[in-house]
């Protein structure tokens with residue numbers, strides 16, 4: 001198996017990436033290239049801002065004291081990491097990759113428990129602080145231990161913080177549709193979280209107007225259990241005090257299982273979709289379910305990645321996530337885009353850029369504030385200090401900027 005888990009740059013901001021949060025005063029930021037959205041690239045253009053929002057995209061920029069010339073590089077929307085687990089940041093480069101998913105999960109649980117909460121929080125804080133310097137301005141953070149919400153708030157990071165649940169019960173998640181950070185809930189996966197708990201969480205988040213997140217169709221154990229062919233997973237659940245005898249599994253895929261439970265829909269974010277049938281993709285498209293892919297993590301843990309061209313062919317709009325530093329070398333979306341470009345050369349640069357920007361903002365329910373540089377969006381953008389000689393090279397430069 002090829003490992004894409006290269007140590008060395010995990011928490012390091014990139015000096016060529018400048019994260020710009022404009023103030024409330026009217027101002028204009030210009031650059032040689034401006035990527036308004038994946039399909040609109042302007043030359044010698046600018047972004048006008050006021051009151052914390054973008055007010056106009058300027059084809060030509062007048063000179064004046066309120067104009068900041070960022071330089072000969074590229075102004076673009078902040079990148080969106082739609083799925084990560086910051087509280088596993090302390091496990092960076094500690095776990096065995098390439099030896100199978102179940103040994104990795106066992107090693108993860110052992111290492112996480114032995115490190116303790118303060119070490120997990122310390123590393124997560126470093127990871128959060130590095131995000132803007134890696135070009136990330138919006139996140140979907142999934143937390144099992146509940147350690148990372150305040151870290152994101154302290155950093156002023158925008159996004160959705162998901163408290164993740166496994167097993168059974170009827171917990172009381174602290175739900176809040178706020179900005180910059182909402183609090184929502186996630187079910188871990190169809191084979192680890194009881195159907196009643198999944199339905200309950202989906203119902204609670206739906207009523208609060210929040211996105212619900214869940215890992216779907218990732219591991220072989222999940223696929224076999226939902227199909228009704230995994231006695232050892234059944235026994236494992238029993239050992240953990242969870243009796244799955246009434247779970248409606250059997251002759252289903254994880255996607256059809258969730259459809260039957262009423263979990264799919266436009267406010268659900270299905271993460272991974274590594275093992276899906278064409279009929280699953282049709283269901284996801286018909287229900288307008290949000291999708292997030294984590295290709296580097298999938299490659300490291302399962303030695304395969306999702307069929308991205310098949311998703312795009314059905315007009316699904318996948319977001320990108322990195323998963324955690326326990327299975328991926330960095331939380332950089334530049335690196336994730338470069339990896340997709342490397343393994344899927346048939347996917348267009350615009351589609352890859354959309355995955356890391358527009359699609360991610362939509363998947364997290366924040367398309368009105370992030371994803372493109374359009375009037376009304378937050379006055380936040382990144383400037384990439386890199387030279388490009390022609391318009392048709394701009395996106396290629398951006399999506400290949402990272403390393404994989």
Ligand SMILES: [Zn+2]
Pocket residue numbers: 083084085142215271323324
């Ligand atoms: Zn995950």
